Amino acid sequence: xxxxxxxxxxxxxxxxxxxxxxxxxxxxxxxxxxxxxxxxxxxxxxxxxxxxxxxxxxxxxxxxxxxxxxxxxxxxxxxxxxxxxxxxxxxxxxxxxxxxxxxxxxxxxxxxxxxxxxxxxxxxxxxxxxxxxxxxxxxxxxxxxxxxxxxxxxxxxxxxxxxxxxxxxxxxxxxxxxxxxxxxxxxxxxxxxxxxxxxxxxxxxxxxxxxxxxxxxxxxxxxxxxxxxxxxxxxxxxxxxxxxxxxxxxxxxxxxxxxxxxxxxxxxxxxxxxxxxxxxxxxxxxxxxxxxxxxxxxxxxxxxxxxxxxxxxxxxxxxxxxxxxxxxxxxxxxxxxxxxxxxxxxxxxxxxxxxxxxxxxxxxxxxxxxxxxxxxxxxxxxxxxxxxxxxxxxxxxxxxxxxxxxxxxxxxxxxxxxxxxxxxxxxxxxxxxxxxxxxxxxxxxxxxxxxxxxxxxxxxxxxxxxxxxxxxxxxxxxxxxxxxxxxxx
Amino acid sequence: xxxxxxxxxxxxxxxxxxxxxxxxxxxxxxxxxxxxxxxxxxxxxxxxxxxxxxxxxxxxxxxxxxxxxxxxxxxxxxxxxxxxxxxxxxxxxxxxxxxxxxxxxxxxxxxxxxxxxxxxxxxxxxxxxxxxxxxxxxxxxxxxxxxxxxxxxxxxxxxxxxxxxxxxxxxxxxxxxxxxxxxxxxxxxxxxxxxxxxxxxxxxxxxxxxxxxxxxxxxxxxxxxxxxxxxxxxxxxxxxxxxxxxxxxxxxxxxxxxxxxxxxxxxxxxxxxxxxxxxxxxxxxxxxxxxxxxxxxxxxxxxxxxxxxxxxxxxxxxxxxxxxxxxxxxxxxxxxxxxxxxxxxxxxxxxxxxxxxxxxxxxxxxxxxxxxxxxxxxxxxxxxxxxxxxxxxxxx
Numbered sequence: 001x002x003x004x005x006x007x008x009x010x011x012x013x014x015x016x017x018x019x020x021x022x023x024x025x026x027x028x029x030x031x032x033x034x035x036x037x038x039x040x041x042x043x044x045x046x047x048x049x050x051x052x053x054x055x056x057x058x059x060x061x062x063x064x065x066x067x068x069x070x071x072x073x074x075x076x077x078x079x080x081x082x083x084x085x086x087x088x089x090x091x092x093x094x095x096x097x098x099x100x101x102x103x104x105x106x107x108x109x110x111x112x113x114x115x116x117x118x119x120x121x122x123x124x125x126x127x128x129x130x131x132x133x134x135x136x137x138x139x140x141x142x143x144x145x146x147x148x149x150x151x152x153x154x155x156x157x158x159x160x161x162x163x164x165x166x167x168x169x170x171x172x173x174x175x176x177x178x179x180x181x182x183x184x185x186x187x188x189x190x191x192x193x194x195x196x197x198x199x200x201x202x203x204x205x206x207x208x209x210x211x212x213x214x215x216x217x218x219x220x221x222x223x224x225x226x227x228x229x230x231x232x233x234x235x236x237x238x239x240x241x242x243x244x245x246x247x248x249x250x251x252x253x254x255x256x257x258x259x260x261x262x263x264x265x266x267x268x269x270x271x272x273x274x275x276x277x278x279x280x281x282x283x284x285x286x287x288x289x290x291x292x293x294x295x296x297x298x299x300x301x302x303x304x305x306x307x308x309x310x311x312x313x314x315x316x317x318x319x320x321x322x323x324x325x326x327x328x329x330x331x332x333x334x335x336x337x338x339x340x341x342x343x344x345x346x347x348x349x350x351x352x353x354x355x356x357x358x359x360x361x362x363x364x365x366x367x368x369x370x371x372x373x374x375x376x377x378x379x380x381x382x383x384x385x386x387x388x389x390x391x392x393x394x395x396x397x398x399x400x401x402x403x404x405x406x407x408x409x410x411x412x413x414x415x416x417x418x419x420x421x422x423x424x425x426x427x428x429x430x431x432x433x434x435x436x437x438x439x440x441x442x443x444x445x446x447x448x449x450x451x452x453x454x455x456x457x458x459x460x461x462x463x464x465x466x467x468x469x470x471x472x473x474x475x476x477x478x479x480x481x482x483x484x485x486x487x488x489x
Numbered sequence: 490x491x492x493x494x495x496x497x498x499x500x501x502x503x504x505x506x507x508x509x510x511x512x513x514x515x516x517x518x519x520x521x522x523x524x525x526x527x528x529x530x531x532x533x534x535x536x537x538x539x540x541x542x543x544x545x546x547x548x549x550x551x552x553x554x555x556x557x558x559x560x561x562x563x564x565x566x567x568x569x570x571x572x573x574x575x576x577x578x579x580x581x582x583x584x585x586x587x588x589x590x591x592x593x594x595x596x597x598x599x600x601x602x603x604x605x606x607x608x609x610x611x612x613x614x615x616x617x618x619x620x621x622x623x624x625x626x627x628x629x630x631x632x633x634x635x636x637x638x639x640x641x642x643x644x645x646x647x648x649x650x651x652x653x654x655x656x657x658x659x660x661x662x663x664x665x666x667x668x669x670x671x672x673x674x675x676x677x678x679x680x681x682x683x684x685x686x687x688x689x690x691x692x693x694x695x696x697x698x699x700x701x702x703x704x705x706x707x708x709x710x711x712x713x714x715x716x717x718x719x720x721x722x723x724x725x726x727x728x729x730x731x732x733x734x735x736x737x738x739x740x741x742x743x744x745x746x747x748x749x750x751x752x753x754x755x756x757x758x759x760x761x762x763x764x765x766x767x768x769x770x771x772x773x774x775x776x777x778x779x780x781x782x783x784x785x786x787x788x789x790x791x792x793x794x795x796x797x798x799x800x801x802x803x804x805x806x807x808x809x810x811x812x813x814x815x816x817x818x819x820x821x822x823x824x825x826x827x828x829x830x831x832x833x834x835x836x837x838x839x840x841x842x843x844x845x846x847x848x849x850x851x852x853x854x855x856x857x858x859x860x861x862x863x864x865x866x867x868x869x870x871x872x873x874x875x876x877x878x879x880x881x882x883x884x885x
Contacts, residue, residue, distance in 0.1 A: 164755065171754030175688075179746040181653045186490065186621030 017319055020312035026305035027122040029129065030057050040105035041323045049101035051108035052077050058112075058121055059083040074099045084111060087118075106327065113320045122306045131295050134211040134426035135191055195429040207428055213292075221289035407458075490623035490742050491538055492728070493615045494552040495643060498636025499561045500661050501628040502554055503713065506565045507721035508628075509550045512539055513575050515725055534730040538744070540575060541618050548575045551619065553611045554582035555643070557600060557635045581615065583608055593675040596638020597682075608639075609646055616651075624655030624745035626728075627687075631679045632663040632672030641682035648686040655745045658687045659724065662694040681871035684878060689753045691761045693720055723763045757878065 018034055025031035032050040039047040056076040060083075077099035084094060094111055097104035115121055191212065198210035210218070425440060475481060496505035516535040540548030550569070554577065556562050562584045570576045583604065616622050625647055629640035640658070647656055660679070663672045683690055698719050702711045728744055753759050 167757070168755045171756055172750055175655070175746060175750040175754060178653050178655060179743055179750070182490065182621060182623065182743070182746070189620050 016312060016315045020309070020315040020319075023305050023308035023312055024116075024122075024316065027125075027302060027309045028054065028058070029125050030054060036105075037109065040109040041319075041326065043103070043106040045101075045103050045105065047105035048103060048108065049073055051105055051112065052080060052101055055080045055084075055108060055112060055115075058115060058125065073101050077101070080111075089114060106323065109323060110320075110327070113317075113323075122309060126299075126302060126306060129299075131292070131299055132426075133213055134207070134428075135195075135213075136426050138425070191427065192429070195427070207426075209429060211426070217289050217292065222287040490621045490744075491541075491551055491619040492623050492626050492745060493612065493619065494539070494550070495612065495625060495627045496552055496554045496565075497627065497629040497640045497643065498556055498633050499558075500630035500633060500636050501640075502556055502561050502565045504659075504661070504717050504720055505552060505554070505628050506568060507714070507717040508724050509539065509552070509569070509575060510572065511718070511721040511725040512729065513548070515729065517574070531730055538623075538728070538730070547573075549578050550575060550581075551615055552577060552581060553608070553615055555584070555608055555611075555639065556582075557585045557587060557596075557639075559584045559586065578615075581611060583611055593638040593641075593678050596635050596640075597642050597678075598638075600635070601639050601642030605642070605646060608643060609650065612647070622651075622654055623743045624657065624688075624749075625651070626745070627656065627658045629658065629679075630661040630663070632675045637675050637679040641679055641686075644683055645686045655689075655749055656687045657689045657691060657745055657749070658683050659691045659693065662692050662696075664695045664699075677871045677875060680878075681874040684759060684874060688759065689749055689761055690759050691763065693723075693763070727763065760878075 021034040021037050025034055025037070030053065032047075032054055036047045036050045040051060052073060053076060056071075056079060059080055077097075081095055081097075081099075089111060091107065091110065094104070094107045097107060194212055194215055195209045198215055199208060201210050202208055202214070494505055494508075496502045512535060516532045536542075536548055540550055543549050554562050554565065562582050566577050566582065585600075585604070612625075627640060627644060627647075629636040631637055640660075644656060644658060647654070660683070663676070680690075695716065698716045699711060701719055702715050727748070730744075752761055
């Protein structure tokens, strides 16, 4: 385990440790009670399931929701194990723990502290659930890639699959996709109108106009007005959030309205604010403004907890040292030295030397092999003759290769050009075209996306051409067979 | 979300007028069926879908009118303005001075490209007026010259320019004993081209609607406007706002999307038809009572026994055990079903067409088409694609 340089004076205050642990549990979502941590140090079984759930919540890429809560403990444990393994967690004992939550709380505690040491976990959790006040959209593809749910059990196809059924489903999918595109276009048009009409309304000069949330709060803070039909043209009739509610394209990190209504209903325990004695049953009667205020208050409380945790952190690490001390010593090669983290300077020099030497020998071997191959090829090529057609052919093939390579390089350069930052960005409409350093311009993004699209289309056309050639070859192989292409593209 | 209507040719323009009229008068009908607030919501939703607001409060239909002769368009515009309750946009129409003589090739290869830009500009202006476009609804006939040829061309252009929008083409199947000689050729070409570029083809048969008018509505002298009103009634009931399945507080916002997702997801089966009950004239409504269950039962039997109207339903026919996947949507008034009877229609008419193939008739009028760039290969292509469609439906 990595050892942090701790300040011995920090732990001198009595009660500093419980405070630190309390701050930690407040700063994490569904953080367990501080008592759990203490029990885990002594490897008590009752602390295990809470820690499994906490680890699952920290490691899963999905946002909080009802879906997560209903996953069984065994499944959660399995997912936690695989996630930790893929991140390079060195302790083998964790992988061998039973998944029913009966033992192993100390190992789980060690895993948690490993995660905390690697990266800013509370801050990352906060970023996942923050309250978006502006109209946001994400530019990178990370969200889409990360939303991989646990795979469904593999279903064997029973009997021959009906092609028509598959075509039917594909057609449905295509229609849904087109509907999605037109919904998104509608959302863009309405957003643009809202931003245009609320120019000059915002107190923050940099933003200049209201976002949908802000405008809706102003228009209808009590949530009493029902919406009739679709929005009219000229006025700010914001049927948009409610009207689009069941067909939202979901432009932000989460569907904000969903979260607003789900949050009071879903989260138990320390999240339910002391301000809410009535509990979930009363929340549907709350006005949107009050719900928003409550959510913001909760977020502030978590921010404060994170700050307190950062201040008290050294105490926690001192304590974790003691926890590590109480563990039975593991096989030294696996547990003691984190050879997976090459950037850690304190790890064993001896190991690293060995690895470096191995890499060097490998490099030598490869170089020799390349040399041998090159010599053999040249000998063969020399035998082919150096007639004019040979050099012409060589020139032609070199040109094609260069062209392809150039195209590929251009594609990649354009794609990885000014790499936009991850995470959601707030949409701001500006007339004067002034933008800060870290702001992204829509025009540039559009250009990047278009070039990426062109690249992908070129690849698609190439693959389609290959398919066509293959089909033609197959068709030619069977004489007397007439191929009729299906209608449409 | 709004639907932009494109009315093409004489047929399309007349029907389009009736549709808008029916929609607006339905949404404003004060029959006291529901409370005021619901009524307002319904009205607002219907209006947003099909009309745009103007300064003096008169709704303007979201439509583009296209015809090669000015007569029908002028009639339509004036009829709408006369009603006082709604009108067409002043600049939303496009017409020329000459007709196209029922020649599909002329419409597709000459008129289409020549006027492509102006027509697409008009459409674009309508689209820009909407906050969001659910899709396009194109009304045309299948066998005329203007409507069908230009319709096929315009649909193709829409497919290119607005590839993400949904398109539903409403086509009128001509009378069996047609009034136009080359209507079979026109029909084939139209169908095959539309099948490629449109998402759904909603077919109405003149014969069937005529029978409805005659038998059930007791109209003695059936004019085109009666037929069109029945059509408009059916269409309107499909397009009026409906509640979503989950909650009855909101109207579903994407009518075309919902319809298409449930009815035409498979790329080979794009044809739809409408059945509705009850059919009666306004006068007899006061003397009849209905139950919802009874209406549904009639409708189901109509569907199974392939009947187009309520009278003379064959109650002995039972549905086959493994029917095609169908979904019934609860609209406020009527139901819409996907069915195999349209397949029978296609097969029957396909046979008609094949008989036209054999013999001299085929060569007889072909020169009208080759004059304008539609070659024999195009006909053959159309034949093959339609054969495929017929085969797919046969295999259902």
